[in-house]
Amino acid sequence: xxxxxxVLASSLVLALGLVTLWGLFPGSPAAPAAAVLIQLVxxxxxxxxxxxxxxxxxxxxxxxxxxxxxxPYSLVLFxxxxxxxxxxxxxxxxxxAGDQLSGFLFSAVQVSVExxxxxxxxxxxxxAAARLLRHRVTWAAVLFVITLLIVLLGWLRLPALGFVNDLxxxxxxxxxxxxxxxxxxxxxxxxxxxxxxxxxxxxxxYRE
Amino acid sequence: xxxxxxxxxLLVLLVTFVLITVVAQFxxxxxxxxxxxxxxAAYRSMPILVSEAVESERPVHISFGGSGLGLESTISALxxxxxxxxLVERASVARQTPLITLSDPTALGLAQGTLIRAYRxxxxxxxxxxxxxRWYPQGPRSLAFAAGVGGALADxxxxxxxxxxxxxxxIAFIGEAAYRYDQTFFAQSDDLDGQAIAWVMAGRPLLxxxxxxxGAYLPAKPSALHLSQLLAMDGLxxxxxxxxxxxxxxxxxxxxxxxxxxxxxLLVLLVGVYYGLMFLRARRRG
Numbered sequence: 231x232x233x234x235x236x237v238l239a240s241s242l243v244l245a246l247g248l249v250t251l252w253g254l255f256p257g258s259p260a261a262p263a264a265a266v267l268i269q270l271v272x273x274x275x276x277x278x279x280x281x282x283x284x285x286x287x288x289x290x291x292x293x294x295x296x297x298x299x300x301x302p303y304s305l306v307l308f309x310x311x312x313x314x315x316x317x318x319x320x321x322x323x324x325x326x327a328g329d330q331l332s333g334f335l336f337s338a339v340q341v342s343v344e345x346x347x348x349x350x351x352x353x354x355x356x357x358a359a360a361r362l363l364r365h366r367v368t369w370a371a372v373l374f375v376i377t378l379l380i381v382l383l384g385w386l387r388l389p390a391l392g393f394v395n396d397l398x399x400x401x402x403x404x405x406x407x408x409x410x411x412x413x414x415x416x417x418x419x420x421x422x423x424x425x426x427x428x429x430x431x432x433x434x435x436y437r438e
Numbered sequence: 439x440x441x442x443x444x445x446x447x448l449l450v451l452l453v454t455f456v457l458i459t460v461v462a463q464f465x466x467x468x469x470x471x472x473x474x475x476x477x478x479a480a481y482r483s484m485p486i487l488v489s490e491a492v493e494s495e496r497p498v499h500i501s502f503g504g505s506g507l508g509l510e511s512t513i514s515a516l517x518x519x520x521x522x523x524x525l526v527e528r529a530s531v532a533r534q535t536p537l538i539t540l541s542d543p544t545a546l547g548l549a550q551g552t553l554i555r556a557y558r559x560x561x562x563x564x565x566x567x568x569x570x571x572r573w574y575p576q577g578p579r580s581l582a583f584a585a586g587v588g589g590a591l592a593d594x595x596x597x598x599x600x601x602x603x604x605x606x607x608x609i610a611f612i613g614e615a616a617y618r619y620d621q622t623f624f625a626q627s628d629d630l631d632g633q634a635i636a637w638v639m640a641g642r643p644l645l646x647x648x649x650x651x652x653g654a655y656l657p658a659k660p661s662a663l664h665l666s667q668l669l670a671m672d673g674l675x676x677x678x679x680x681x682x683x684x685x686x687x688x689x690x691x692x693x694x695x696x697x698x699x700x701x702x703x704l705l706v707l708l709v710g711v712y713y714g715l716m717f718l719r720a721r722r723r724g
Contacts, residue, residue: 251451255444271508275544282543282573289569300593340582347581347611354610358638361617365641374638410630413646415678417628419450420647421513423671426454427663428516 240431247429287311377401450674457673461666473665480624480642481655484600487622488525491597492532498525499537499596501587501612502549503627504580505603506542514603514628514649515545519552520664521602521652526556535570537594541583542576584608588615598622602649605632613639647671 246267253264290304298304314335321329359378362371383391384398427433465471491498500522505515526536538549549571557566574586588611591599599616601609605627613635616623625636626644637643651671653664691698 255448256441268508271544275506275508278543278546279576280543281546282576285543285546285569285571285573286575289572292569298593300589303589344581347585351607351610354614355607355635355638358610358613358635362638413630413633416645416647416675419671419674419678420517420650421628422450422454423458423667423674424513424517424520424650426451426458426670427667430455430458430663433663 244429244431251429283311453677454670454674457670458663458666461669462662465662465665473669475655475668478644478648478651478655480640480644480648481652483622483642484525484598484624484656485528487598488528491534492529494597495532495534496597497532497534497537497594498529499539499587499591499594499599499621500525501538501599501601501603502540502542502545503601503603503605503609503632504541504576504583505628506540506544507548508544509542511542511604511628515542515548517650517652518603519548521600521649521656522549522552523556524652524656525600526553527559530557530560530562530565533565535565535567537590537596538571539574539583539587539590540571541574541580543573546571546573581608581611584611587612591615591621592619595619596621598624600624601636602626602644604628605636607631607635610635610639 249260250264250267252258253260253262253267258264287308290308292298293304294301294308314332317335318329318332320326321332359375363375380394381398381401383394384401387395465473488498500518502515502518505511505518507515522538529536536553538553540546540549550568553570554563554566557563572586572590574580574583576583591612592615596616596619599612599621601612601624603626605612605625606629609625609627609632613623613625615621617639622642623640624642624644625640626646626649627633627636628646628649633646637645651664651668654660654668657664
């Protein structure tokens with residue numbers, strides 16, 4: 231029975247994958263079927279968000295119940311999530327006019343906290359670059375830090391640093407662009423090979 | 439997709455398909471054949487660190503980032519699941535369940551399914567705990583996700599942290615948390631910003647397509663299909679390199695045809711004069 235189910239799963243994946251792929255080509259007769267399948271994915275994604283929220287609440291509730299390290303934070307998260315869900319529900323039901331309260335909460339808490347975190351990001355990166363030279367002193371690491379300094383100085387556009395400005399622009403336009411394209415081509419080839427392997431329907435995950 | 443891109447995509451997929459099927463068949467028949475894979479430092483140390491995690495009763499953290507099913511990052515999500523399976527299988531003998539984090543809820547099912555498969559393979563399904571997989575709020579550049587994962591790394595005292603898939607600059611927060619709590623950090627991203635930061639912050643970074651070959655490196659006995667995928671990728675890469683070199687050579691020749699012709703003519707003339715002089719000198723001596 232398990233083997234039959236595995237064969238069925240493989241066949242289904244193979245057929246639906248090929249139909250979707252075929253539908254993406256211009257003028258393909260499979261385009262409507264592919265559109266329906268993609269639409270189904272969108273619906274599943276929407277349901278998955280609900281599952282995700284339930285997962286988040288369940289994990290943090292368990293942490294509170296078990297008294298795991300940092301459980302007070304989990305309690306705050308759990309209560310905050312419940313309050314926001316209740317608030318938005320009340321607003322959507324029309325019991326409160328407009329959505330000012332949830333909007334205010336979002337901009338006052340979420341946006342400001344994320345902005346503060348984004349501000350910290352630059353410092354983390356500078357520390358990381360300094361650490362790189364302490365822990366991994368290789369030619370690549372030294373070249374990386376020197377390039378980083380030149381590009382950062384180039385961004386300042388100081389008239390006194392004419393040569394550095396030109397060098398910075400050249401680094402961004404030529405070696406950095408070439409490296410980025412190389413990485414993207416590598417990722418695309420990897421993705422194509424993985425996709426074909428999955429579409430072959432012989433992946434061990436179908437049999438277990 | 440415009441017609442030219444469609445034809446090119448189809449061509450690449452067909453070449454990949456042929457390479458994978460032919461090589462997989464060949465490898466299945468040549469069972470005694472041992473392939474010497476290009477060493478990747480991250481994949482060499484991951485199994486050792488998982489064993490250390492089991493011995494020290496500390497969990498292993500694996501993150502899907504923003505990768506999810508049904509989007510452009512689908513393949514990345516599948517690749518992270520491929521990486522996760524052998525690591526979780528190895529770690530399933532421990533009392534501590536691994537910590538799996540993700541920010542796209544469509545990856546929840548994939549992560550849970552992979553976790554169950556790995557535990558079932560080791561006949562340790564009783565040790566499986568569903569809260570091992572944790573979702574954190576999604577969104578592009580989800581700083582809430584990065585902050586949540588950073589906090590979880592501290593709370594759970596993970597031994598190592600493997601993050602792969604779709605990450606932006608927020609990967610820096612996870613790397614910083616891993617560094618602060620003395621956890622070995624492995625990182626990769628299919629996003630260029632994230633990849634650059636991953637390279638700086640990770641003790642052992644994975645570059646671009648290296649994530650997709652985890653199935654060929656991590657298991658003790660990799661399947662013929664995973665090995666053939668690796669060889670197909672290398673073959674395709676070689677084709678791309680040759681194509682780039684040919685196009686570059688052709689462009690240079692077309693652009694500077696006259697100069698190259700004059701240069702070659704001068705070179706032939708110089709060589710001719712040199713050999714002529716040598717010939718004359720040899721005749722005078724002889």
